[in-house]
Amino acid sequence: MFGIGVFHSGVEVYDKEYNFGGHDFDSTGVFVMRPRIGPPNVTFKESVFMGHTSLSKEEVKNVIEELSREWSGNSYNLLTRNCNHFTSDLCNILVGKPAPNWINRAAKLGTLFPCVVPNDWIEAPEGTDGANGLIITNNTVINEESSDS
Numbered sequence: 001m002f003g004i005g006v007f008h009s010g011v012e013v014y015d016k017e018y019n020f021g022g023h024d025f026d027s028t029g030v031f032v033m034r035p036r037i038g039p040p041n042v043t044f045k046e047s048v049f050m051g052h053t054s055l056s057k058e059e060v061k062n063v064i065e066e067l068s069r070e071w072s073g074n075s076y077n078l079l080t081r082n083c084n085h086f087t088s089d090l091c092n093i094l095v096g097k098p099a100p101n102w103i104n105r106a107a108k109l110g111t112l113f114p115c116v117v118p119n120d121w122i123e124a125p126e127g128t129d130g131a132n133g134l135i136i137t138n139n140t141v142i143n144e145e146s147s148d149s
Contacts, residue, residue, distance in 0.1 A: 008038060008039065008042045008083050008084075009083055009084050009087040009099060009103050010033075010035075010083065010087060011050075011087050011090045011091060011094065012035040012036070012047070013053060013060055013094060014057050014060060015035065016032050016033075016034075016035065017032065017033050017034065017035040017036070017037075018030060018031075018032050018064055018090060019031050019032070019033065019039065019083055019086070020071050020076070020082070020083045020085075020086035020087075021039060021073065021076065021083060022073050022074070022075075022076025022077075022082075023073035023074065023076075024073070024074055025072075025073055025074055026072050026073075026074050027072060027073060028068040028069070028071060028072060028073065029071050029072055029073030029074075029075070029076055030064065030067055030068040030071050030086070032064075048099075048100060048103075050091050050094075050095050050097065050099070051095035051096075051097070052095070053094040053095055055094060060094070063090070063093055063094070067086070067089070067090065067093075071086055084099065084103045087099045087103070088103075
């Protein structure tokens with residue numbers, strides 16, 4: 001109605017979707033899953049084509065490993081460090097432009113008017129396996145072979 005929605009986003013590259021989510025631990029919040037499914041309690045709506053990357057699969061893997069160290073689950077904040085911020089950073093690296101601003105419009109408005117956002121919405125959510133996605137830990141994807149199915 002007002003052009004505001006609350007969205008989850010991830011980045012699909014080389015038949016995998018990379019996401020960021022929160023949990024209580026000082027380990028990565030980056031996870032990978034099959035594209036266009038979404039984590040638990042999230043409904044897939046649409047894909048937005050951002051362009052093609054010139055990075056190889058190996059280079060993308062290295063980028064994800066680096067970001068996995070920088071994006072810990074306990075650093076998640078609904079308004080200031082969420083999946084859409086991660087998506088925008090990753091898009092910048094992969095295709096040289098951030099994700100569209102509208103995907104994080106609600107969070108931006110929440111930072112301008114924090115009194116309307118309940119505190120329990122801002123805290124990192126409890127740990128998840130990424131809807132049968134694969135957690136990236138110790139700079140490696142757990143059971144990467146199964147993500148190709």
